[in-house]
Amino acid sequence: MTHARGPLIIAAAAGLLLSACGSATTGAPAPVETTSATPTTSSSPTSAAAPVSAPGDVTAPGTKLKVGARAVIPYASSDKNGTVAVTLTAIEQGAKEDLAKFGDKAKHITPFYLRVRVENLSGTDLRYVSVSLRGLGVDGKGTGVIISGETPKCESTSAPKTFTTAGATYETCVLSGAPDGSKVAAAEYSRGDGYDKSPVTWES
Secondary structure: OEEOOOOEEEEEOOOOEEEEOOOOOOOOOOOOOEEEOOOOOOOOOOOOOOOOOOOOOOOOOOOEEEOOOEEEEEEEOOOOEEEEEEEEEEEEEOOHHHHHHHHHHHOOEEEEEEEEEEEEOOOOOOOOEEEOOEEEOOOOOEOOEEEEOOEOOEOOEEOOOOOOOOOOEEEEEEEEEEEOOOOOOEEEEOOOOOOOOOOEEEEO
16 A cells, blocks of 8 residues: 655644654645645646546535444545545544654643545546545544644555555544543544535544
8 A cells, every 4th residue: 555654743722733754755644634645657637627426425515424434525636536435434542652752742642543444436546545534522623632644553544556446445544632531532524525614524
């Protein structure tokens, strides 16, 4: 699989901003976004037309799902166009030690891992795209902590070069976090096509 690695950034509501640079490469997905990472081979860009439809109903903005359910989501960018199924398969609490390299500034943050499965429904060329979700607290709102990047227990992975046929799948992990004593209990997808204003939400 193609791994989209980037620096880990932690930002808490109180103003904490911390980053650590490792073996970073281009193509890391930003939080709460679905983006197309730059492929290693060139391709001719096309216009961002309406996403290719696939059998089954597209999940409407504002839909609330249970963890383990899939959302059918259109995808369109300047050079990628199709429909994917996104499933939040699990929300796992990580060990605080996973953030140890950030020292004292991260000692009051608990990591959570959003395990995500993505399926190509339209059979179009969607290689190197990446999907990201945002973790939410028990109140359905943001936790006040933003984490961008990965840990050894949660690797952010973009679609492999074989993600070009109907039924192709890949799995990734989105790193989330919450202040100690709180937890990530849900997640949302909020990228484009009405989802930016009315996200699809998965709840435990």
